[in-house]
Amino acid sequence: MKKKILLSALSLLLVFSSMALIACGDEREKVNPTTTFETTLQSFVKEDALFKNSSVQGINTKYYFNNFTSKSGGIVREDDQNYILLNAYAMNYIEEYYPLLTELKGYKYSSLYSGLDALKESFDEVKEYAQKIADVGEEVEEEVYNGFFANYKYYARDFINDAYSLAMSLSDFLINKVNYTSSLGSDMQTLEVVEFYLDSQILYVFNDYRTLLIDSAKGQQLTNSDIYNQAISDIQLYASLARRTVKMPTAEIMADTIDLANHVNGERGYTMEALDNFSIYDFMMTYDGDITSYQKDEEGADAYYAQLQSYFAGDNNYLELFHSYLANNLYE
Amino acid sequence: MAKAKASESKDYKVGSPKKWLIAVGILVLIAIIVVIIVLCVPGNTYSAVERLRQASQTSFLRSQTEQANYARFRQKIGATVTLGYYAIELEDIQTTVEVTNKVIDFYDDYLVLATENKTLSRNYKTIRNNFEDAQEAQEDMNGFIADGLNLQDNSETYLKNIYIDFRESYVDYISSMTKAIDALSNCYQGCFIDNLSNNLASTLILNSVDNYLTVITGDYAELVDKDVKGGNFDSYEYETTGKITAYSEFVDSYILNRQEIVEYNFTASLQDKYQTINSFFEVFSQTDFVSVIDSIDDELNITKTFEVEDSSGIYDTVKTFLVRG
Numbered sequence: 001m002k003k004k005i006l007l008s009a010l011s012l013l014l015v016f017s018s019m020a021l022i023a024c025g026d027e028r029e030k031v032n033p034t035t036t037f038e039t040t041l042q043s044f045v046k047e048d049a050l051f052k053n054s055s056v057q058g059i060n061t062k063y064y065f066n067n068f069t070s071k072s073g074g075i076v077r078e079d080d081q082n083y084i085l086l087n088a089y090a091m092n093y094i095e096e097y098y099p100l101l102t103e104l105k106g107y108k109y110s111s112l113y114s115g116l117d118a119l120k121e122s123f124d125e126v127k128e129y130a131q132k133i134a135d136v137g138e139e140v141e142e143e144v145y146n147g148f149f150a151n152y153k154y155y156a157r158d159f160i161n162d163a164y165s166l167a168m169s170l171s172d173f174l175i176n177k178v179n180y181t182s183s184l185g186s187d188m189q190t191l192e193v194v195e196f197y198l199d200s201q202i203l204y205v206f207n208d209y210r211t212l213l214i215d216s217a218k219g220q221q222l223t224n225s226d227i228y229n230q231a232i233s234d235i236q237l238y239a240s241l242a243r244r245t246v247k248m249p250t251a252e253i254m255a256d257t258i259d260l261a262n263h264v265n266g267e268r269g270y271t272m273e274a275l276d277n278f279s280i281y282d283f284m285m286t287y288d289g290d291i292t293s294y295q296k297d298e299e300g301a302d303a304y305y306a307q308l309q310s311y312f313a314g315d316n317n318y319l320e321l322f323h324s325y326l327a328n329n330l331y332e
Numbered sequence: 333m334a335k336a337k338a339s340e341s342k343d344y345k346v347g348s349p350k351k352w353l354i355a356v357g358i359l360v361l362i363a364i365i366v367v368i369i370v371l372c373v374p375g376n377t378y379s380a381v382e383r384l385r386q387a388s389q390t391s392f393l394r395s396q397t398e399q400a401n402y403a404r405f406r407q408k409i410g411a412t413v414t415l416g417y418y419a420i421e422l423e424d425i426q427t428t429v430e431v432t433n434k435v436i437d438f439y440d441d442y443l444v445l446a447t448e449n450k451t452l453s454r455n456y457k458t459i460r461n462n463f464e465d466a467q468e469a470q471e472d473m474n475g476f477i478a479d480g481l482n483l484q485d486n487s488e489t490y491l492k493n494i495y496i497d498f499r500e501s502y503v504d505y506i507s508s509m510t511k512a513i514d515a516l517s518n519c520y521q522g523c524f525i526d527n528l529s530n531n532l533a534s535t536l537i538l539n540s541v542d543n544y545l546t547v548i549t550g551d552y553a554e555l556v557d558k559d560v561k562g563g564n565f566d567s568y569e570y571e572t573t574g575k576i577t578a579y580s581e582f583v584d585s586y587i588l589n590r591q592e593i594v595e596y597n598f599t600a601s602l603q604d605k606y607q608t609i610n611s612f613f614e615v616f617s618q619t620d621f622v623s624v625i626d627s628i629d630d631e632l633n634i635t636k637t638f639e640v641e642d643s644s645g646i647y648d649t650v651k652t653f654l655v656r657g
Contacts, residue, residue: 260597260598262526263526263527263528263531263597264528265526266527266528267527267528267529269527270445270524270527273445274445299381299382299385300381300444302440302441303440303442303443303444303445304445306441306442307442307445310529310594316591316594316595318528318594321594321595321598322598324598325598
């Protein structure tokens with residue numbers, strides 16, 4: 001009898017917990033998020049504390065980090081432009097492609113809403129520090145100025161990471177849930193969809209560079225690292241690609257491109273695994289660029305390093321080869 | 333009363349064996365499960381990596397001590413009047429070992445990223461066991477080298493016998509390495525899915541490495557059978573130098589310089605080249621491919637011919653691929 005009562009109580013607890021969980025789910029998830037995207041992005045540019053209209057590596061953007069500067073030798077100059085470039089591309093991508101959601105019905109948008117929420121939160125944090133550095137002015141001592149900038153850069157990193165998270169969610173949603181690119185590789189393909197697909201591939205590559213430069217290198221300019229140096233050079237190749245006009249490929253070329261991009265994506269998986277286990281920052285700063293020392297603490301260090309080199313660095317690294325393929329076959 | 337008691341005792345006797353049987357059955361089941369887990373648990377990536385890492389650091393002629401002792405052993409044999417012909421073998425053994433070490437290093441670069449799947453599980457034991465066997469053979473080889481270097485007696489017969497023992501252990505070593513590398517090749521091709529560096533070029537290249545090793549190992553195994561203690565030089569026949577040179581150049585061209593593997597997916601001409609090579613297997617068999625390698629002479633000519641006419645030039649492409657590609 002006691003057992004029966006206990007089992008019944010447990011069952012009721014499970015049922016009520018499930019109901020509570022269902023009830024607590026995001027009510028918005030079935031509501032088309034287009035308006036939320038619009039109002040969020042408008043709110044970002046409304047205040048000019050954080051963003052301004054400008055151009056980075058020839059890419060026009062409303063999302064150029066304002067006062068992203070550090071002081072050295074008494075002169076205030078722009079700090080790591082790669083932060084600005086990476087942020088601009090992701091935000092431009094979100095702004096360009098969220099309208100594709102406009103007419104959609106019947107989907108669940110929880111991943112997009114959670115991405116938007118995270119981005120808004122990061123924005124609120126980083127804009128404070130952008131404002132502080134603007135308020136403090138360029139005349140203060142170098143240490144004080146750079147102290148404010150260090151905080152600004154730290155929160156800018158979070159914003160960029162959340163921007164990529166949202167952009168990648170949007171891309172994934174459109175490609176895998178909406179099947180927006182299903183016509184590619186057939187006679188039904190359109191230039192619009194080709195452009196979206198290629199912009200998405202560039203987004204993924206920029207995300208690779210983000211993971212390397214901002215996460216693995218901790219945003220530090222590790223100019224004595226061959227991987228770092230090659231990455232900051234090659235990122236400009238993709239920036240220049242993003243400025244170019246897409247030419248309409250044949251269905252066959254598009255099918256080959258998709259096949260190749262899938263292989264690149266496979267390689268990307270192994271590269272991300274390598275980046276999970278190998279820090280470029282630690283390699284250069286803690287182990288002084290000595291792979292044998294790193295291996296004492298991380299046995300697979302040389303293998304991870306080899307993977308990063310084959311993907312990012314050296315002659316004929318994969319990202320350079322992919323760029324050459326895209327530039328020669330898909331762009332004017 | 334007596335009946336009731338009998339019945340009770342009867343019930344008691346029937347009840348307890350059943351419970352014991354169930355308990356024993358459960359224990360046996362647990363034991364079987366434990367045995368299955370211990371014997372068949374998938375070798376995870378990290379275990380395979382550790383084993384491979386160990387092999388890459390300790391395989392034959394990695395250490396300077398081994399290199400120095402081997403050089404002295406070669407010199408001692410080469411300096412004799414009657415055993416000088418073994419000096420060519422010893423040089424070729426050194427080349428084969430050093431080239432094979434480069435192949436191990438290639439796999440060592442990649443295996444840590446392998447996906448843990450059935451392919452890895454199926455091949456892990458082969459990798460582990462054969463590296464262990466190779467290590468044992470290596471210890472024997474080092475033992476024979478030490479015996480040879482310590483030999484005070486000027487009898488070249490004793491030195492010859494030591495060399496014959498060394499060669500036999502070497503065949504065990506290289507056979508085990510060949511099997512381990514074959515299993516690593518299976519892992520590479522089966523555990524790196526949708527990856528740029530796992531493509532038709534890498535498949536053909538890595539399979540060819542396996543074939544080269546099989547041919548070279550086979551030649552030395554024949555020597556072990558033919559060139560025995562107490563035998564005379566008339567039966568000695570060694571024609572493997574060309575194959576070993578070709579193997580060395582092949583590994584340098586396609587493994588150390590991985591350009592064709594890296595660029596395969598990006599270059600139409602490379603895709604054409606490897607599709608042509610692959611089409612060899614539509615006309616001929618894997619055994620035929622191995623026999624092509626086996627026919628490489630000391631001048632690096634491929635002497636194998638086929639009765640089937642090859643008007644598409646496939647065989648020429650294969651020959652260029654295998655030797656000085």
